[in-house]
Amino acid sequence: MKNNIKKIGTGLVAFIIMILIHSCTALKEYEKSKLNDAEMALGNRTIEKTELSFQSYREGSSGANSGKVGGGCGCN
Amino acid sequence: MKKIVISIWALFGFISSKAQENTNTAPSKKLTFDEANLVSSYYHQDGNNSAVTGGIGSEKLTDLSNTIDVTMVKYDSKQRKNKFNLSVGIDHYTSASSDMIDLKANSSASHADTRIYPSLQWSRENESKGSTIFGGISFSTEFDYQSYGANIGFAQKTANRMGEFTAKFQTYFDQVKLVTPIELRTGNSTGREHENYGTSGRNTFALSLAYSQIINQNFQIEFLTDAVQQTGFLSLPFHRVYFTDGSVHQETLPDKRFKLPLGVRANYFLGDRFIFRTYYRYYTDSWGVRSNTFNIETPVKISPFVSISPFYRYYSQKGTKYFAPYEQHTAFDDYYTSNYDLSTFNSNFYGAGIRLSPKNGLFGIERLNMLEIRYGHYTKSVGMNSDIISLNLRFK
Numbered sequence: 001m002k003n004n005i006k007k008i009g010t011g012l013v014a015f016i017i018m019i020l021i022h023s024c025t026a027l028k029e030y031e032k033s034k035l036n037d038a039e040m041a042l043g044n045r046t047i048e049k050t051e052l053s054f055q056s057y058r059e060g061s062s063g064a065n066s067g068k069v070g071g072g073c074g075c076n
Numbered sequence: 077m078k079k080i081v082i083s084i085w086a087l088f089g090f091i092s093s094k095a096q097e098n099t100n101t102a103p104s105k106k107l108t109f110d111e112a113n114l115v116s117s118y119y120h121q122d123g124n125n126s127a128v129t130g131g132i133g134s135e136k137l138t139d140l141s142n143t144i145d146v147t148m149v150k151y152d153s154k155q156r157k158n159k160f161n162l163s164v165g166i167d168h169y170t171s172a173s174s175d176m177i178d179l180k181a182n183s184s185a186s187h188a189d190t191r192i193y194p195s196l197q198w199s200r201e202n203e204s205k206g207s208t209i210f211g212g213i214s215f216s217t218e219f220d221y222q223s224y225g226a227n228i229g230f231a232q233k234t235a236n237r238m239g240e241f242t243a244k245f246q247t248y249f250d251q252v253k254l255v256t257p258i259e260l261r262t263g264n265s266t267g268r269e270h271e272n273y274g275t276s277g278r279n280t281f282a283l284s285l286a287y288s289q290i291i292n293q294n295f296q297i298e299f300l301t302d303a304v305q306q307t308g309f310l311s312l313p314f315h316r317v318y319f320t321d322g323s324v325h326q327e328t329l330p331d332k333r334f335k336l337p338l339g340v341r342a343n344y345f346l347g348d349r350f351i352f353r354t355y356y357r358y359y360t361d362s363w364g365v366r367s368n369t370f371n372i373e374t375p376v377k378i379s380p381f382v383s384i385s386p387f388y389r390y391y392s393q394k395g396t397k398y399f400a401p402y403e404q405h406t407a408f409d410d411y412y413t414s415n416y417d418l419s420t421f422n423s424n425f426y427g428a429g430i431r432l433s434p435k436n437g438l439f440g441i442e443r444l445n446m447l448e449i450r451y452g453h454y455t456k457s458v459g460m461n462s463d464i465i466s467l468n469l470r471f472k
Contacts, residue, residue, distance in 0.1 A: 026236040031293050033432040034345040038433070038446075039353070039375040039383060042288050042298045042341055047429065047448050047468040050117035050141045052465065055425075058121075058456070060393055060418045061359035063302035064339035069282040071245060 042066075110147040110159070111181075112471045117141045123416075126173035128257075130316040130324070131402040131414030135460055136172040141165065145457040161197040161212075166190065178258045178316045187330075194400070195225075206233030220253035220273075226322030229284075239289040248280040254313045262325055272324040276309035294345040304335040317412045318403045325405075326412045327396060335361040338367075351375040364397040365418065375431070387430040416458050427452030446470035 007025060025033075034040060043066045055064040061062045123135035145163035152158060168190045175187040197212035207230065214225035229244030275339045281304070308331060315327035339357035339388045346352065355371040373387035376427040396418045398411040405412040429450035438444045448468040 002080075005319050025292060026238055027293060029288060030323075031170070032290075034294055035290060035296055036343065037351070039351050039385070039431070040277075040296070040343050040345055041223055042296060042343060045111050046115060046470075047450050047466050049143060050119060051296050051425075051450075053141075053453060054119055054121075054364055054454075054462070055391075056458070058417055058419070058454075058462075059391060059405075059423070060396065061335070061337060061357075061361070061369075062364040063282070063284075063304055063335055063359070064300045064337035065355070066286065066300060069280065069284065069302050069304050 086162065104153045105151040107148050107150040107160075109147045110472075111323070112144065112146045114469045114471075115143045115466060117464060117466040119462065119464045121460060121462035122456075123456070125416040125458055125460065126176065127315040127327070127413070127415035127417070128173040128176045130318040131416065133176060134172040137169060139167055139446065141167045146395045152200075152356055154202075156361070157201040157203060159197075159199045159201070163195045165193045167193075177255060189219045189428070190217065193217075200377075203364050206235075206237060207231065210244075220251065223248055223250040225249075231265070233304075237286065242284075242286040242288075244284040245279070246282040246284065248278075250278040250280070251275045252278055252309050252313065256313050256326060257316050257324070259315075259324060273315050276313075278306065278310060281305045294342055298341040300337075300339040300341070302335070302337050304333075305332060306333040306335070311413065312415075315413065315415055316404055317414050319405050319407060320403055321407075325382040327415065329411050329413055330363065331365055333361060335359070340368075350379045351377075351411035356378075363418070365393065365395065367393040381432065381434045383431045385431065386403065386451075387425075387427060387429070389425040390422070390427070392422040393420060416456075416460070419458060421458045423454060425454045443471045444469060445472045 041043075052065065052067050056068070117140075117336040119137075119139040119141065121135060121137045124133065125131055126133040126135045141380045143163060145161055150158045150160070167190070170188040174189075175334045192274035193214065193216035195212060195214035198211065199208055199210035201208040209228075209230045211228040212226070214223075214227075216223040216225075220378045222402045223317040225246065227244055227246040228244065231240055233240045240467070252275060254276055281301050284300070284302045286298060286300045288296065290296045310331060310333055311327040311329035313326060317325045317327050319325060337357055337359040339355065341353075341355045343354070351374065353371075353373040353375070357367075357369040359365070359367040359369070365436055369389065371387070371389040377383045396413070398409075398413050399419045400409075400412065400414065401415075401419075402414055405414070427450065429448055431446065431448040432438060433446040436442060438447050446469070447449045450466045450468075452464050453461070454464070
């Protein structure tokens with residue numbers, strides 16, 4: 001049952017993503033003013049550097065956030 | 077190791093020469109200053125599950141971190157945009173748990189340390205083709221750990237410039253100094269603090285793939301994944317583990333770990349004032365750690381030059397099969413750790429930031445075009461909590 005729910009959820013997310021990507025329109029440069037706003041930038045913000053570093057130390061997982069994926073002790 | 081790095085750079089040079097051919101020529105422009113960022117953070121944590129003392133004991137730690145990075149830009153004769161980024165970071169930390177390696181509180185060599193980590197990054201963007209290639213090197217050193225890193229990659233925009241695919245290959249070659257807990261030092265060891273420790277290697281290879289897509293004028297998304305393979309000495313030599321019979325041992329973990337995180341970001345600009353920055357990640361690895369991360373940040377524009385950004389992050393982790401608390405492991409276990417960072421828990425992180433970016437600069441300094449302050453409070457369900465305050469100054 002749990003597996004079925006997981007499969008349906010994954011399928012639903014994939015379907016929504018496909019619809020979104022398929023329905024996107026090409027924009028002119030002047031139409032990208034909001035997308036070019038500094039706070040709309042995809043990826044981590046510069047001020048988050050130390051936060052991301054201690055989160056990767058204090059948690060067993062890391063990666064998939066455009067940041068560092070290894071290296072450094074992380075032991076303190 | 078060196079051969080691998082040289083081969084990667086040779087391959088990178090070849091790809092660079094092929095991918096960046098451009099017949100347009102013009103005089104190259106001078107190397108010019110683009111921007112500089114100064115980030116300072118103060119971090120403090122406390123808890124009662126230190127891995128150094130086998131899953132019990134103080135986790136009190138403070139870390140003062142400063143990084144500066146400078147970006148310079150130069151257009152070459154083929155009108156390709158070359159960006160050079162030099163970053164230098166210095167952390168100074170004091171750690172109550174590391175101090176217990178020698179069981180002499182507030183006096184041993186491991187009570188405090190300084191970490192220095194410079195890095196150099198270069199990218200070349202061919203604006204007419206929508207392609208970018210990049211590469212970089214990094215180094216990190218502290219008393220018991222040295223890390224050498226290198227990365228190369230490329231990015232290609234789609235024909236209509238609405239999507240971009242990025243691939244990056246990263247490697248880290250690390251050396252861990254084998255500082256064992258004082259009561260476990262044997263053989264040639266003198267049992268003193270400043271003796272000649274041996275070292276052991278730890279290698280990381282990571283392939284990172286990302287695809288970003290503009291959906292409409294207000295909405296963009298990004299999919300990210302990393303395939304990470306780590307080999308070598310992956311435990312920490314000074315982590316104690318106490319067995320059910322009360323005996324003390326050194327943490328022992330497998331010498332291989334494969335990690336697979338999958339992430340998605342979605343940023344949406346609602347009206348003229350609200351931005352929703354969201355992030356979700358699923359993580360799995362060969363040690364049995366599974367996790368889910370959800371993050372939302374909502375910058376609110378008070379004016380075109382001032383914004384306030386509350387944020388919340390929820391993290392939930394199923395711990396590794398090799399974890400057990402203090403005095404729960406037995407001699408039948410092949411691998412064992414009492415490091416609560418690898419246990420089952422969930423955490424909450426929340427706080428807010430304020431960002432000022434006036435047109436004519438801050439405090440009468442025209443070049444200082446952005447100031448941001450951010451505070452966050454972090455709690456873990458296993459009894460650890462921390463606070464962090466960060467400041468970012470940007471000069472243009």
